[in-house]
Amino acid sequence: MEQLLRVMNFNVSRDGIGAGEHQTLESPFGHAHPERLFAWAGATASWPMRTDPGGSRGLDDYFTRDFAHNIGAEIMGRNKFGPQRGPWLDHDWLGWWGEEPPFHTPVFVMTHHIRPAITLSDTTFHFVDDDPGTVLERARKAARGKDVRLGGGVSTIRQFLDADLVDTLHVAVAPVELGSGIRLWKTPDELLDRFHLEIVPSASGVAHHLFWRK
DSSP: OOOOEEEEEEEEOTTSEEEOSSOOSSOTTTTSOHHHHHHHHHTBTTOTTOOSSOOBOSHHHHHHHGGGTTEEEEEEEHHHHOSOOSSOOOTTOOOTTTTSOSOOSEEEEEOSSOOOOEEETTEEEEEEOSOHHHHHHHHHHHHTTSEEEEEEOHHHHHHHHHTTOOOEEEEEEOSOOOOSSEESOSOGGGGTTTEEEEEEEOTTSOEEEEEEEO
16 A cells, blocks of 8 residues: 555645744744634644643544544654754753644654654654755655554644655645745645645634645
8 A cells, every 4th residue: 555645634725824933942933823723623623732621523633633534654854843043052951842742643854954763652753964854765665554644743744745745735724814924835836737736714814735746
Protein backbone atom coordinates (compact mmCIF):
# COMPACT_ATOMS: atom_id res chain seq x y z
CA MET A 1 0.00 0.00 0.00
CA GLU A 2 1.31 3.45 -0.93
CA GLN A 3 2.46 5.67 1.93
CA LEU A 4 1.09 9.14 1.34
CA LEU A 5 2.71 12.44 2.26
CA ARG A 6 -0.17 14.47 3.66
CA VAL A 7 -0.60 18.10 4.71
CA MET A 8 -3.36 18.07 7.31
CA ASN A 9 -5.33 20.85 9.01
CA PHE A 10 -2.89 23.49 7.84
CA ASN A 11 -4.26 26.96 8.48
CA VAL A 12 -3.93 30.08 6.36
CA SER A 13 -5.67 33.42 6.17
CA ARG A 14 -7.91 34.44 3.28
CA ASP A 15 -4.88 36.12 1.70
CA GLY A 16 -2.86 32.89 1.89
CA ILE A 17 -0.64 33.65 4.91
CA GLY A 18 0.19 30.80 7.27
CA ALA A 19 2.51 32.59 9.72
CA GLY A 20 3.22 36.17 10.65
CA GLU A 21 6.48 38.04 10.82
CA HIS A 22 8.91 38.34 13.76
CA GLN A 23 8.53 34.92 15.40
CA THR A 24 9.66 34.87 19.04
CA LEU A 25 9.43 32.50 21.99
CA GLU A 26 6.34 34.38 23.19
CA SER A 27 4.81 34.64 19.68
CA PRO A 28 5.29 31.37 17.76
CA PHE A 29 3.27 32.71 14.82
CA GLY A 30 4.77 36.18 14.84
CA HIS A 31 2.24 38.96 14.48
CA ALA A 32 -0.46 36.47 13.38
CA HIS A 33 -2.52 35.66 16.47
CA PRO A 34 -3.13 31.90 16.18
CA GLU A 35 -6.66 32.07 17.51
CA ARG A 36 -7.62 34.01 14.38
CA LEU A 37 -6.54 31.05 12.25
CA PHE A 38 -7.24 28.06 14.52
CA ALA A 39 -10.51 29.02 16.20
CA TRP A 40 -12.47 26.51 14.11
CA ALA A 41 -10.43 23.57 15.47
CA GLY A 42 -10.36 24.79 19.08
CA ALA A 43 -14.16 24.96 19.10
CA THR A 44 -14.60 21.28 18.23
CA ALA A 45 -15.46 18.45 20.59
CA SER A 46 -12.32 16.57 19.52
CA TRP A 47 -9.84 19.40 20.16
CA PRO A 48 -7.13 17.58 22.20
CA MET A 49 -6.51 20.49 24.58
CA ARG A 50 -10.20 20.91 25.47
CA THR A 51 -10.65 21.13 29.23
CA ASP A 52 -14.42 21.60 29.35
CA PRO A 53 -17.21 19.41 27.95
CA GLY A 54 -19.05 20.22 24.76
CA GLY A 55 -17.65 21.53 21.52
CA SER A 56 -18.97 21.40 18.00
CA ARG A 57 -19.53 18.30 15.91
CA GLY A 58 -19.79 18.01 12.15
CA LEU A 59 -17.22 18.82 9.48
CA ASP A 60 -14.71 20.77 11.61
CA ASP A 61 -14.77 18.09 14.26
CA TYR A 62 -14.17 15.39 11.66
CA PHE A 63 -10.96 17.06 10.48
CA THR A 64 -9.78 17.62 14.06
CA ARG A 65 -10.49 14.01 14.99
CA ASP A 66 -8.84 12.65 11.81
CA PHE A 67 -5.55 14.48 12.40
CA ALA A 68 -3.68 11.47 13.80
CA HIS A 69 -5.41 8.75 11.78
CA ASN A 70 -2.92 6.41 10.04
CA ILE A 71 0.02 8.78 10.64
CA GLY A 72 3.32 7.08 11.44
CA ALA A 73 5.78 9.99 11.24
CA GLU A 74 5.89 13.77 10.80
CA ILE A 75 8.21 16.12 8.93
CA MET A 76 8.51 19.74 10.04
CA GLY A 77 10.76 22.71 9.49
CA ARG A 78 13.01 24.05 12.21
CA ASN A 79 10.85 27.13 12.79
CA LYS A 80 7.92 24.92 13.70
CA PHE A 81 10.10 23.27 16.34
CA GLY A 82 11.26 26.53 17.88
CA PRO A 83 12.28 30.17 17.39
CA GLN A 84 16.08 29.78 17.36
CA ARG A 85 18.03 30.59 14.20
CA GLY A 86 21.54 29.54 13.22
CA PRO A 87 23.64 27.20 15.41
CA TRP A 88 21.88 25.77 18.45
CA LEU A 89 22.87 27.93 21.40
CA ASP A 90 20.32 26.56 23.86
CA HIS A 91 20.28 22.76 23.93
CA ASP A 92 17.83 22.86 26.83
CA TRP A 93 15.13 24.01 24.39
CA LEU A 94 12.95 20.95 23.73
CA GLY A 95 10.24 22.46 21.53
CA TRP A 96 7.03 24.37 22.10
CA TRP A 97 5.12 21.41 23.52
CA GLY A 98 6.77 20.54 26.83
CA GLU A 99 7.27 16.99 28.10
CA GLU A 100 4.24 15.57 26.24
CA PRO A 101 4.41 16.56 22.56
CA PRO A 102 1.20 15.86 20.62
CA PHE A 103 2.81 13.84 17.81
CA HIS A 104 3.29 10.35 19.32
CA THR A 105 5.49 9.37 16.34
CA PRO A 106 9.01 9.97 15.08
CA VAL A 107 9.37 13.61 13.94
CA PHE A 108 11.99 14.74 11.42
CA VAL A 109 13.02 18.37 11.92
CA MET A 110 14.70 19.89 8.86
CA THR A 111 17.60 22.14 9.80
CA HIS A 112 21.06 23.08 8.54
CA HIS A 113 22.35 22.68 12.12
CA ILE A 114 21.88 19.11 13.26
CA ARG A 115 21.89 18.08 16.91
CA PRO A 116 21.33 14.78 18.76
CA ALA A 117 17.83 13.34 18.73
CA ILE A 118 15.48 14.18 21.60
CA THR A 119 12.91 11.74 23.01
CA LEU A 120 10.00 13.15 24.98
CA SER A 121 7.36 10.64 26.05
CA ASP A 122 6.50 8.64 22.89
CA THR A 123 7.81 11.28 20.44
CA THR A 124 11.40 11.33 19.15
CA PHE A 125 12.65 14.41 17.28
CA HIS A 126 15.37 13.69 14.71
CA PHE A 127 17.27 16.71 13.36
CA VAL A 128 18.20 16.23 9.71
CA ASP A 129 20.06 18.23 7.08
CA ASP A 130 18.98 16.52 3.88
CA ASP A 131 16.99 17.29 0.75
CA PRO A 132 13.19 16.76 0.87
CA GLY A 133 13.31 13.44 -0.98
CA THR A 134 15.85 11.94 1.41
CA VAL A 135 13.97 13.18 4.47
CA LEU A 136 10.73 11.71 3.12
CA GLU A 137 12.43 8.37 2.51
CA ARG A 138 13.64 8.29 6.13
CA ALA A 139 10.22 9.32 7.44
CA ARG A 140 8.44 6.63 5.42
CA LYS A 141 10.77 3.99 6.79
CA ALA A 142 10.13 5.21 10.35
CA ALA A 143 6.36 5.30 9.72
CA ARG A 144 6.29 1.50 9.24
CA GLY A 145 3.71 1.44 6.48
CA LYS A 146 1.60 4.34 7.68
CA ASP A 147 1.35 7.78 6.05
CA VAL A 148 3.68 10.70 6.75
CA ARG A 149 2.30 14.08 7.81
CA LEU A 150 3.99 17.22 6.52
CA GLY A 151 3.40 19.55 9.42
CA GLY A 152 4.81 22.84 8.13
CA GLY A 153 5.59 25.60 8.39
CA VAL A 154 4.87 27.35 5.15
CA SER A 155 8.43 27.30 3.78
CA THR A 156 8.76 23.57 4.41
CA ILE A 157 5.47 22.81 2.66
CA ARG A 158 6.56 24.92 -0.30
CA GLN A 159 9.84 22.95 -0.48
CA PHE A 160 7.99 19.66 -0.74
CA LEU A 161 5.48 21.06 -3.21
CA ASP A 162 8.33 22.35 -5.37
CA ALA A 163 9.88 18.86 -5.26
CA ASP A 164 6.48 17.38 -6.29
CA LEU A 165 6.39 15.08 -3.26
CA VAL A 166 3.04 16.01 -1.66
CA ASP A 167 0.11 13.65 -2.27
CA THR A 168 -2.78 15.37 -0.47
CA LEU A 169 -3.35 18.71 1.26
CA HIS A 170 -6.07 19.90 3.59
CA VAL A 171 -5.77 23.66 4.04
CA ALA A 172 -8.28 25.47 6.26
CA VAL A 173 -8.73 29.03 5.01
CA ALA A 174 -9.88 31.33 7.81
CA PRO A 175 -12.13 34.34 7.10
CA VAL A 176 -9.46 36.86 8.11
CA GLU A 177 -6.77 38.79 6.25
CA LEU A 178 -3.28 39.27 7.72
CA GLY A 179 -1.78 41.48 5.03
CA SER A 180 1.82 40.38 5.57
CA GLY A 181 3.70 37.30 6.64
CA ILE A 182 4.81 33.99 5.14
CA ARG A 183 2.50 33.14 2.27
CA LEU A 184 1.53 29.64 1.17
CA TRP A 185 -0.05 30.95 -2.03
CA LYS A 186 -1.44 34.04 -3.69
CA THR A 187 -4.35 31.91 -4.85
CA PRO A 188 -5.01 28.16 -4.46
CA ASP A 189 -5.32 28.00 -8.24
CA GLU A 190 -1.51 27.89 -8.30
CA LEU A 191 -1.72 24.20 -7.40
CA LEU A 192 -4.32 23.16 -9.96
CA ASP A 193 -1.76 22.04 -12.52
CA ARG A 194 -1.00 19.05 -10.26
CA PHE A 195 -3.97 18.69 -7.93
CA HIS A 196 -7.71 18.36 -7.99
CA LEU A 197 -9.41 20.77 -5.58
CA GLU A 198 -12.68 20.67 -3.71
CA ILE A 199 -13.66 23.56 -1.43
CA VAL A 200 -16.07 22.73 1.39
CA PRO A 201 -17.42 25.64 3.46
CA SER A 202 -18.04 25.15 7.16
CA ALA A 203 -20.55 26.78 9.48
CA SER A 204 -17.57 28.12 11.46
CA GLY A 205 -16.68 30.40 8.53
CA VAL A 206 -13.63 28.37 7.51
CA ALA A 207 -13.39 27.03 3.96
CA HIS A 208 -11.75 23.61 3.87
CA HIS A 209 -9.60 23.25 0.73
CA LEU A 210 -9.01 19.61 -0.16
CA PHE A 211 -6.33 18.85 -2.75
CA TRP A 212 -5.37 15.45 -4.16
CA ARG A 213 -3.03 14.47 -6.94
CA LYS A 214 -4.28 14.29 -10.53
